[in-house]
Amino acid sequence: MEFTEPVLLELESQRRSPAAVAKRDRLMELLRPTPGERVLDIGCGSGAFCRELAPRVAPGGSVVGIDYASAAIDIARRLSACADRSVLTFAEADGHDLPFAAASFDAAVCVSVLGFCRNPAQVLAEARRVLRSGGRLLVVNSDEDTRIYNGRDRELGRRMARAIADRSNDPWLGRRIAPMLTAAGFRLEQEAVLVDLEREFAAGTSGYALAHFVRDYLLQNVGIAEADYARWLADLAACALDGSYCYSVVTYACLAVSERDER
Numbered sequence: 001m002e003f004t005e006p007v008l009l010e011l012e013s014q015r016r017s018p019a020a021v022a023k024r025d026r027l028m029e030l031l032r033p034t035p036g037e038r039v040l041d042i043g044c045g046s047g048a049f050c051r052e053l054a055p056r057v058a059p060g061g062s063v064v065g066i067d068y069a070s071a072a073i074d075i076a077r078r079l080s081a082c083a084d085r086s087v088l089t090f091a092e093a094d095g096h097d098l099p100f101a102a103a104s105f106d107a108a109v110c111v112s113v114l115g116f117c118r119n120p121a122q123v124l125a126e127a128r129r130v131l132r133s134g135g136r137l138l139v140v141n142s143d144e145d146t147r148i149y150n151g152r153d154r155e156l157g158r159r160m161a162r163a164i165a166d167r168s169n170d171p172w173l174g175r176r177i178a179p180m181l182t183a184a185g186f187r188l189e190q191e192a193v194l195v196d197l198e199r200e201f202a203a204g205t206s207g208y209a210l211a212h213f214v215r216d217y218l219l220q221n222v223g224i225a226e227a228d229y230a231r232w233l234a235d236l237a238a239c240a241l242d243g244s245y246c247y248s249v250v251t252y253a254c255l256a257v258s259e260r261d262e263r
């Protein structure tokens with residue numbers, strides 16, 4: 001999937017919704033950043049999480065957001081123009097090969113990124129390398145096969161849900177984060193399950209944005225007929241009209257600690 005400027009700006013507007021802000025607050029409770037800490041955001045996108053982190057690590061701390069999409073870094077820098085540059089910086093980099101020395105950070109976050117990585121285990125290994133011993137890593141990812149819409153045509157809905165889930169390299173990644181962290185040498189400290197739920201099918205909601213955003217992918221890559229896609233959208237709109245619309249997805253958030261024998 002290509003993270004272009006329009007995709008990232010849409011994501012940024014979703015990240016400003018009250019539900020997304022509440023979710024970020026919950027993630028901050030898990031990570032518990034403190035003043036003076038050096039924090040890395042792997043796959044920072046438009047930088048929403050970094051901007052939330054920066055005041056929490058000041059004074060004395062720093063936040064670095066990295067992303068392999070140059071459009072993401074451009075947007076993150078633009079939206080963070082007012083931030084103190086001694087605290088918040090961004091760099092173009094790949095999570096599979098982080099341009100930082102070992103033990104450079106006290107904490108790292110990786111939110112909705114692993115599902116897009118060709119080798120998630122390598123990204124976790126890199127995160128472990130750049131974290132000091134005792135450093136925390138917060139990994140957050142939705143479980144794509146839990147993403148559901150209500151509709152009247154169940155078979156059509158199932159076909160669409162499956163095609164949307166299969167865009168991800170691993171549609172079951174969410175439920176697998178905890179064992180992946182353990183396999184990468186982390187100690188799992190806390191695991192939380194967060195559920196997004198929407199009852200409104202309108203611009204600005206995640207379910208609406210996703211349903212429209214996947215159009216080209218479904219038609220070009222999965223071979224869904226345009227008429228079926230249109231029928232599915234109409235089904236969702238009809239549910240919105242009669243009050244039965246529902247969109248939900250389960251996200252797993254895992255906080256793990258990197259422990260190394262440094263003798």
Ligand SMILES: C[S@@+](CC[C@H](N)C(=O)[O-])C[C@H]1O[C@@H](n2cnc3c(N)ncnc32)[C@H](O)[C@@H]1O
Binds near residue numbers: 042048096
């Ligand atoms: C769904 S967005 C999430 C952005 C941000 N973490 C957030 O939650 O708002 C996924 C981001 O991961 C980035 N990404 C995917 N694979 C990456 C990789 N191997 N290294 C760095 N960034 C990556 C994409 O460019 C994109 O900005």
